[in-house]
Amino acid sequence: MKLEDIVRKLDLEVTSGEKKLDREVTRGYASDLMSDVIANAGKNDIWVTLQTHPNIVAVASMKELAGIVLINGRRPEQETLNRAVQEGIPILVSSLPSFEVVGRLYSFGITGMKG
Amino acid sequence: MKRLRQLHKVQELFYELKIRDAAVKEVSTVSPLTMMTQVRQILRSQKITAAPVIENGTLLGIVSVEDYINWLLEGADDCPVSERMSRDLVTMYDDEPMVFAIQNFEKYRYYEFPVINRQSGKLEGIITKFDVLVALLKALDIDYSKMEIGTYAGTHFFNDVTADQSRLEFVYSVPDGDIGAGGEVASKLKKNLGYLGIHPNIIRRVAIATYEAEMNLIIYGGGGTIRTTLDGNQIRIEVIDEGPGIEDIDTVLKPGYSTAPAWVRELGFGAGMGLTNIQDSAQNLDITSAVGKGTKLDIIVPLEES
Numbered sequence A: 001m002k003l004e005d006i007v008r009k010l011d012l013e014v015t016s017g018e019k020k021l022d023r024e025v026t027r028g029y030a031s032d033l034m035s036d037v038i039a040n041a042g043k044n045d046i047w048v049t050l051q052t053h054p055n056i057v058a059v060a061s062m063k064e065l066a067g068i069v070l071i072n073g074r075r076p077e078q079e080t081l082n083r084a085v086q087e088g089i090p091i092l093v094s095s096l097p098s099f100e101v102v103g104r105l106y107s108f109g110i111t112g113m114k115g
Numbered sequence B: 001m002k003r004l005r006q007l008h009k010v011q012e013l014f015y016e017l018k019i020r021d022a023a024v025k026e027v028s029t030v031s032p033l034t035m036m037t038q039v040r041q042i043l044r045s046q047k048i049t050a051a052p053v054i055e056n057g058t059l060l061g062i063v064s065v066e067d068y069i070n071w072l073l074e075g076a077d078d079c080p081v082s083e084r085m086s087r088d089l090v091t092m093y094d095d096e097p098m099v100f101a102i103q104n105f106e107k108y109r110y111y112e113f114p115v116i117n118r119q120s121g122k123l124e125g126i127i128t129k130f131d132v133l134v135a136l137l138k139a140l141d142i143d144y145s146k147m148e149i150g151t152y153a154g155t156h157f158f159n160d161v162t163a164d165q166s167r168l169e170f171v172y173s174v175p176d177g178d179i180g181a182g183g184e185v186a187s188k189l190k191k192n193l194g195y196l197g198i199h200p201n202i203i204r205r206v207a208i209a210t211y212e213a214e215m216n217l218i219i220y221g222g223g224g225t226i227r228t229t230l231d232g233n234q235i236r237i238e239v240i241d242e243g244p245g246i247e248d249i250d251t252v253l254k255p256g257y258s259t260a261p262a263w264v265r266e267l268g269f270g271a272g273m274g275l276t277n278i279q280d281s282a283q284n285l286d287i288t289s290a291v292g293k294g295t296k297l298d299i300i301v302p303l304e305e306s
Helices: A003-010 A034-040 A055-062 A078-087 A098-107 B002-016 B036-046 B065-074 B098-107 B129-151 B156-160 B184-195 B200-221 B262-266 B274-281
Strands: A013-016 A028-030 A046-049 A067-070 A091-093 B050-055 B058-064 B112-116 B123-128 B168-174 B224-230 B234-241 B284-290 B294-302
Touching: A003 A091, A003 A098, A013 A078, A028 A098, A034 A055, A034 B200, A034 B274, A046 A055, A046 A098, A055 A067, A055 A078, A055 B184, A055 B200, A078 A091, B002 B098, B002 B129, B036 B050, B036 B065, B050 B123, B058 B065, B058 B112, B098 B129, B123 B129, B168 B184, B168 B200, B184 B200, B184 B224, B200 B224, B200 B234, B200 B274, B200 B294, B274 B284, B274 B294
Parallel strands: A028 A046, A046 A067, A067 A091
Antiparallel strands: A013 A091, B050 B058, B112 B123, B168 B224, B224 B234, B234 B294, B284 B294
């Protein structure tokens, strides 16, 4: 499923990376620990987190993630946004809690398993 | 000169690739009893310009947009497609080289050719100019990524310069305490290695190792220095701080072990996985440390993936 379809279906607010929404997403990862995401997320994953500091962009860029979904209506910090624009990383804001976001993504066929 | 070589490569592929490599195998077919009035809907819904007419797996003919238009223009009564289809077919065998298809496209004005399995004599698929193009591009892409991996070892720079020893060094200082600035060294280094044509997989390894080391300097080391040295074979990342030092190195290497304060953990750091991630990205990680004096990490990432 394309990121833009997820944006539409989950009614996400796109705060950055508008031009990178055509990426195909098949897998997701949910974690608030940077090193855990570095160790376990994979290329083109969608990442669900509550962290809003600039490091999420560094991690997403390094792991070539498709995008970041912030939960509970949490908004990226200004510096996070600046970096996300610079790196072309989509940061998407959902008003829903993480369990709900992940559950709905799963119902779209986005799974958490590798391979 | 480059252009000539590219052309040559495509020509080579024309002979290398078989019809079956390009042919589309899921073909919408019709039966000889399908009525002409239904043809428009079938072609339209499948977005095709012609459909093979099949009886018990055997190809009888092909009914195309053109056959349909002719039938419409004549204002003839509705009839089974078997009465209006083209029986005079040019077919291709699945094991023929692609060049035959290209010759056929030049020779005939047809948009597509049915592809027959030589053994069974049955319809195997259909081939259009578009399919040929896609197959060629795919083959070129595979060739290209092979070439890319071959030349993107970053070693060419070191092969080209002449010296008894040559290496390239990038040195960064990391300030203390500013978690928000974390990742800047990794990001700069990533760009530099990109300019040098290092393979993306290697860059990713270096970026992860550097990022984790950088965060360690910020959170625990009181800031420090990251020195990256490239030679023709490897990238060496030395991470030096004058912080509190590590008491027991074996313990800090255990995944999940962390001494991070609560405010650091709240930001999603201090999971106790940083050094593990460095180990996983590198070929070698050496840690030397003296309590009260500081810590040095020596990380080696080879330029070629083993």
